[in-house]
Amino acid sequence: MNTSMQEKVGGREFTSIFLIVVGMKLSDITTTILFESGQTAGWMIPLLSLAFMLVAYVVLMSVLKRRAGQGLPEIVFTVGGKFGGGLICLLLFAAALLMTAVTSRGYVDIINVMVHQQSPLYALYLMLMAAAFYVASRGFAAIARVSWMLIFLIEGAIVLLVSIMWEDIDWMRLYPWAGPGVLEIVRTGFMHSAMFGEIILATALVPQVTTFKAFRIGSVVGFIVSSLKISFLMAVYLSVFDYPEIIHIAYPFQQLTKNTSFGRVFTHAESFFIGFWLIISVIYFAFYIYLLAYLFGHALRTDRYQKLLLPMAGLVVFIGLIPGNTEQVRSYWELLISYSTVLYGALPFVIWLLDWNWRRRHAKT
Amino acid sequence: MRKLKLALILPLLFTAGCWDHLELEEQAFVVVVGLDKGPKNTVEVTFQIANPQKGSSDIGTAESEPPSDTVRFTSPDVLSAKDLANTVVTRTINFAHLKTMIVHEALARDEAFPHIAGAAIRDPELRREVALIVSREKAYDFIQKNRPRLETRPHKYFELMQQRWKETGFVPFSTFNQYLQQQVVDSMFLAIYATADSKNYRVSRKDDYLAGEVPKHSGDPVQMMGAAVFRNGRMIGTLNGQQMRWAQMLRHKTSIDAFIASFTDPLDEQAMVTVRLFKNGGTKVRLNLAKERPDIHVTIPLRAQILSFTSLQPYATDTEKQILLERHLKEEIEQEVLDVIRLSQRKFQGDLFEWELIARKQFMTMPAYQAYGWAKHYRKANVEVKVDLRIENFGKQRTPYSETVKGGD
Numbered sequence: 001m002n003t004s005m006q007e008k009v010g011g012r013e014f015t016s017i018f019l020i021v022v023g024m025k026l027s028d029i030t031t032t033i034l035f036e037s038g039q040t041a042g043w044m045i046p047l048l049s050l051a052f053m054l055v056a057y058v059v060l061m062s063v064l065k066r067r068a069g070q071g072l073p074e075i076v077f078t079v080g081g082k083f084g085g086g087l088i089c090l091l092l093f094a095a096a097l098l099m100t101a102v103t104s105r106g107y108v109d110i111i112n113v114m115v116h117q118q119s120p121l122y123a124l125y126l127m128l129m130a131a132a133f134y135v136a137s138r139g140f141a142a143i144a145r146v147s148w149m150l151i152f153l154i155e156g157a158i159v160l161l162v163s164i165m166w167e168d169i170d171w172m173r174l175y176p177w178a179g180p181g182v183l184e185i186v187r188t189g190f191m192h193s194a195m196f197g198e199i200i201l202a203t204a205l206v207p208q209v210t211t212f213k214a215f216r217i218g219s220v221v222g223f224i225v226s227s228l229k230i231s232f233l234m235a236v237y238l239s240v241f242d243y244p245e246i247i248h249i250a251y252p253f254q255q256l257t258k259n260t261s262f263g264r265v266f267t268h269a270e271s272f273f274i275g276f277w278l279i280i281s282v283i284y285f286a287f288y289i290y291l292l293a294y295l296f297g298h299a300l301r302t303d304r305y306q307k308l309l310l311p312m313a314g315l316v317v318f319i320g321l322i323p324g325n326t327e328q329v330r331s332y333w334e335l336l337i338s339y340s341t342v343l344y345g346a347l348p349f350v351i352w353l354l355d356w357n358w359r360r361r362h363a364k365t
Numbered sequence: 366m367r368k369l370k371l372a373l374i375l376p377l378l379f380t381a382g383c384w385d386h387l388e389l390e391e392q393a394f395v396v397v398v399g400l401d402k403g404p405k406n407t408v409e410v411t412f413q414i415a416n417p418q419k420g421s422s423d424i425g426t427a428e429s430e431p432p433s434d435t436v437r438f439t440s441p442d443v444l445s446a447k448d449l450a451n452t453v454v455t456r457t458i459n460f461a462h463l464k465t466m467i468v469h470e471a472l473a474r475d476e477a478f479p480h481i482a483g484a485a486i487r488d489p490e491l492r493r494e495v496a497l498i499v500s501r502e503k504a505y506d507f508i509q510k511n512r513p514r515l516e517t518r519p520h521k522y523f524e525l526m527q528q529r530w531k532e533t534g535f536v537p538f539s540t541f542n543q544y545l546q547q548q549v550v551d552s553m554f555l556a557i558y559a560t561a562d563s564k565n566y567r568v569s570r571k572d573d574y575l576a577g578e579v580p581k582h583s584g585d586p587v588q589m590m591g592a593a594v595f596r597n598g599r600m601i602g603t604l605n606g607q608q609m610r611w612a613q614m615l616r617h618k619t620s621i622d623a624f625i626a627s628f629t630d631p632l633d634e635q636a637m638v639t640v641r642l643f644k645n646g647g648t649k650v651r652l653n654l655a656k657e658r659p660d661i662h663v664t665i666p667l668r669a670q671i672l673s674f675t676s677l678q679p680y681a682t683d684t685e686k687q688i689l690l691e692r693h694l695k696e697e698i699e700q701e702v703l704d705v706i707r708l709s710q711r712k713f714q715g716d717l718f719e720w721e722l723i724a725r726k727q728f729m730t731m732p733a734y735q736a737y738g739w740a741k742h743y744r745k746a747n748v749e750v751k752v753d754l755r756i757e758n759f760g761k762q763r764t765p766y767s768e769t770v771k772g773g774d
Contacts, residue, residue, distance in 0.1 A: 039731045114489050119384035170618055172722040178729045242546045243731070259494050259542070268461065 013144035016151040017287060018222020023154075024284045026233040026276055027253035029106045029330060030195055030342055034234065037188045040243045041179025043234035046196075048189025052083050053196040053344065056093040060203060060348035061216065062353045071206040073298035079354040088347065089299035096295060097312075097341045099194075101319035102333050107281050109326045114254045125317050129150060132285035133313040136167040136293075137306070145284050150279065157276045160228070162236055162265070164260045180323045192202075194340035197222065199223050200347060204295055238356075245359060248324075250326070253277075289313050307339030393456035396433070397465045400481065401645065402472040403439045408481055409507045410446035411437045414454065415520055416444030422665040432517045443485040456653055460490035465523045465587040466497055466541070467483050467504040470593070470600065473556075479598030482684045486545060493542035496527060499593035499600060501560040501577060510561035526589065533574070534613045534621035537592045544595070545600040552740070553715040555612065561586045570637060571627060572606040578600045594713050596644045602713055604705075607662070611705045614665055615718040617648055625672065631693035632686070636676035640694065643668040650723050654737070659718070659746045665702065666753040669694065674759055679760035695754045719728070 009017075025031070026044075035042040060072075067075055069241030100280045108125045116124060137144060147190075179185055202219055209215040237252040240259070249255050257273040292312040297305025377689045379442070399411030435454055440446040447458045452590060472478055485491055500507040516522040530536050532759040537555040560577040560667045568580050576590040592604040592612070613619045630636035645666040653660040671680065671690075680686050709717045721739045728734040 040725075117489065118387040123384070170727065172617065175722070175725040176728040176730055176734050179731055181732070183732045241542070247548045248545070255493065258489075258492055364464070 004097055004102075007139070007351075008210045009141055009144040009208055010210050011218045013141075013148040014193060014209050014218035015222045016147040017144055017197075018202070018219060019151055019226055019229075020154065020280055021284055021287050022146050022196065022223055023229050024280060025195060026230040028103065028110065029251070029333060030253055031230070031234050031237065032250065033330065034188070035243075035246050035252075037180065038185060039179035039183050039247075040238065041248075043174070043231050043238060043353060044179075044185055045189045045192060046227045046230040050192040050223060052190050052193040052197050053199050056345050056348040057199050057219075059352050060200060063202060063348075064206065065212070066355070067209060068212045070205040071208075071298075072200075073295070074207075075355070077298075077301070079351065079358040083261075084354065086299055087303075088351070089295060091343060092204075092205035092298055092347070093292065093295040093337075095197070095343050096288070096292055097318065098314065099197070099340065100285070100292060100337055101316050101362075102329060102336055104197060104285055104288075104316055104321075105320035105323060105329050106333065107285075108320070109329060110251050110254060111278075111325070112149040114251060114258075115192065122317075125320060128281065128285065129289075129313045131318050132289055133309060135232045135251035135282060136289040136309050139306075140205070140290055143283060143290060146283055146342070149320055151284070154276060154280055157273060158233070159171045160256065161260060161273060162233075164262070165236065165240060165256060168259065169236060169239045170353075171239050173242045174235060187209055191338050193240060194337045194344050196223060196227065197340055197344040201291060201295070204291070204298070213226060229292070285316075287317065292316075295318060333352060369692065376664060387459075389454050390465055392442050392459045392519075393450075393454050394462040394464060394654050397467060397498075398443065398460075398463060399437075399467045399508050400443070400472055401469045401503050401505055403687070404473055406477065407441055408435060408443065408446075408472070409439050409505065409608050410443055410504075410642075411435060411467075412446070412450055412454075413508050413519055413714060414458075415518060423762050431733075433519045435508055442481060443491075444488050448506060451628055451667045451765050456485070458490065462520060463491060463495055464527075466495050467484070467500050467507055467559075468497065470501050472504075473499050473573075473593060474698070478600075482541070482598070486541060491541075493545070495541045496557065497522065497539045497544055498557045498559050498589070501558070502562050506563045507559070511585065512756075513585045515586075530589070530626075532621060533571075534610045534619070534624050535591070537609060537613065539592075544598075547595075552597065553709075553713065553717050554598075555592040555604070555609070556595060556755045557589055558591040558593045559587060559589040561588075564709070570629075571607055572610075573605045575603055575659045579614065589695065594717065596715050604708075604717075608705045608708070609703070611702045612709075612717050613665065613703065615648060615650075615706070615720075617650065617719065617723065619644065619681060628694055628697045630674055630676040631689050633676035634642055636674060638674040638676075638690070638694070641670040641672055642711045643670075643757075645753070649721055652720070652724055652727060653654055654724065654727055654742070656740075657745075659742050660753070661746050661748045663702075663706075664753060665698075665749065667698070668755055668757045670757050670760070679764060681763050687756065691754060691756050694756075695752050698752045698754065702752070703748070704750050705715060706750070710744050710746070710748075714744050715740055718750055719721075736749035 026140055030321050034045045037290055038045045061077065064070070073085070073089050075087045080088060104125070104228050108128060109120060111128070112119065135146065199219060206212065206215050209218070233253070237256060238246055241249055241252065241255060248254065254274070257270040260269040260273070261267040289309055289312050293305045294310035297303070297310070323332055378572065393414045394417065396415045397413035399413070400412070401409035405411040412435070413437070416430055416432055416434065436450060438446045438449045439652060440449050447460070450458045462725065464773050468478070484491065498751045513522045516525065527538070530538050539554070539556040544554050544556070558576045563579070563581060563586060566580055567578050574590050576588045579588050579590055581588065590606045592609045593600050594602045594604060610621070610624060613621055623641055625639060625641050627637045629638045630638050645668045649664040651662040664757040680690050716739065722744070724739045725734055728737065
């Protein structure tokens with residue numbers, strides 16, 4: 001693939017993409033689902049999930065390190081051959097596509113329920129995806145630049161949100177600390193580790209980053225900081241709303257912003273936060289659409305993956321509109337996460353074995 | 366090509382306002398909702414709609430209009446009343462600025478109330494920060510009678526009142542969020558108790574009044590004093606203002622940090638000592654749950670500023686009398702606090718002080734805590750109260766007035 005034509009992305013921008021894309025999960029249905037099984041210990045789950053995912057990531061990185069400059073698709077085609085490589089790429093693509101469809105539907109549901117109740121779902125969906133497609137069509141470098149531009153504002157908004165709510169926080173509500181029990185927490189953490197599946201998918205983008213070191217640092221920092229952020233915000237939700245009320249609330253982040261006010265004059269501060277949230281959702285889905293086109297393009301071994309952006313955005317909307325209502329979205333998400341956990345967890349080991357096999361064969365000849 | 370793209374994208378900006386557009390002039394902002402029990406499982410919903418022109422620079426065009434309008438409907442729930450209201454009100458009913466919900470005591474005691482409240486919160490326009498007030502008379506009458514003299518605009522009235530509630534501690538600062546939080550098995554919730562009907566007026570040397578009993582002679586008829594006690598989402602009784610203050614003091618996190626209270630004088634039966642009490646750090650609650658009858662040790666650290674004493678004893682200069690006064694105040698407070706705890710254990714049979722959060726800390730897992738059943742054990746708990754009181758100062762007068770008179774003889 002000819003990447004020299006394109007602008008490469010620096011470590012700084014790359015890190016901020018991950019801070020946005022992964023950190024975004026603190027505001028969607030992920031948190032509510034985790035509270036349901038995690039109860040008062042729900043906030044620990046993101047940390048555990050990341051720990052599980054990092055094991056798979058380290059194994060994958062050991063392969064990538066040996067083939068510096070190559071992305072995941074290039075490597076699987078080398079070590080797995082045409083058939084194996086195509087299959088792995090398509091599997092990853094399918095997992096990412098379904099995940100994007102279900103998550104984006106979740107976002108559209110949030111906009112529909114919390115902000116624009118009378119607007120039809122498809123119209124909101126089309127608008128969100130059109131905006132995301134527009135950003136994605138500018139290329140990966142554009143997504144990265146926008147992320148870098150916004151990252152401080154976004155983190156600042158989160159700090160502001162927590163500091164406004166500080167008075168309503170009662171950390172005592174985090175007890176009993178083990179929630180449903182240690183074993184149950186570890187199990188849920190493992191089952192949901194696919195929520196950090198991007199850490200595996202992102203390795204496809206290695207050729208887009210200036211150096212391999214920048215990629216490694218960017219992805220690790222991005223993921224660890226994001227999971228800490230998600231975990232902290234979940235602890236805040238819990239200490240404001242308390243268990244068991246937290247599991248009755250559909251969208252804790254949006255509820256939290258509804259409780260904010262700047263003094264007695266600006267009592268409806270949520271529009272400020274929702275505005276920010278909408279901007280970052282666009283970046284979030286722009287990244288996903290780009291990634292989908294990139295993966296599918298590589299599975300078909302074509303360089304012209306930019307042409308696939310529009311069909312991908314359309315496909316996401318079509319699949320996303322299938323679930324009938326918000327609760328179905330939730331159960332699909334749950335199902336998808338457990339299957340993708342198997343995929344993202346096992347794949348690095350498969351690739352490592354293939355690579356080991358390839359090296360053994362090539363050492364002989 | 367660029368122009369074509371732009372032409373395709375630009376209209377998207379305008380479509381955003383198609384379905385959910387709001388015209389400011391066509392909105393009716395409800396500031397207070399009143400709920401009464403209606404016939405056949407219905408609720409009578411009262412809306413107090415603010416008139417935004419009143420109190421603004423645009424007053425010239427609306428001089429004769431009242432600051433708010435009140436309408437009442439009978440409907441199956443709060444939200445269906447919203448559309449029904451448009452048979453009378455010319456503008457779209459909007460809850461975005463709703464600050465207060467007033468519930469008639471009879472409805473709050475009704476078994477349907479948890480369902481009505483739980484159903485209403487689904488509407489995203491209804492905020493969880495809405496204050497919940499229980500009124501002794503019908504909510505409609507309460508809203509009708511409430512005509513504050515100093516605040517023309519109704520939203521301002523409740524906004525400022527909320528600030529005062531946080532300071533005086535006579536009423537709990539109760540929001541919908543707290544009501545919903547505490548809707549679990551055997552959980553207690555305290556709501557603001559109010560009335561616009563001050564017939565039961567009586568005089569007491571203490572602040573042990575309930576709404577309607579405050580000896581007040583003029584002004585707005587509305588009184589907010591004491592708390593409505595809820596158990597499992599239904600009202601079961603009331604606490605008076607004095608008890609409410611101690612209940613707030615017993616919680617590990619309170620909004621009040623200073624209040625004025627009166628106690629009897631240790632040296633003179635007829636006289637009263639008025640002090641300003643400050644919370645001097647957090648209330649410490651130690652639990653011992655190992656026994657069938659759990660032990661609870663509560664320590665309340667307080668600082669006191671002596672404001673006045675009608676006995677005119679030389680407390681400020683006489684160390685012995687000072688110690689006597691300090692001990693007396695300590696014992697009085699301990700007794701009053703203990704009485705509130707006993708009341709909660711026997712009459713309300715539930716923990717009003719959010720001690721379940723402290724109990725939760727003793728357990729590792731949620732199922733273990735739920736199996737223990739805090740409410741059940743709390744009822745028979747052995748409670749000991751200790752007040753750490755320190756008199757900080759005696760005001761700006763060192764010796765009482767009578768001493769100088771004696772000296773002059």
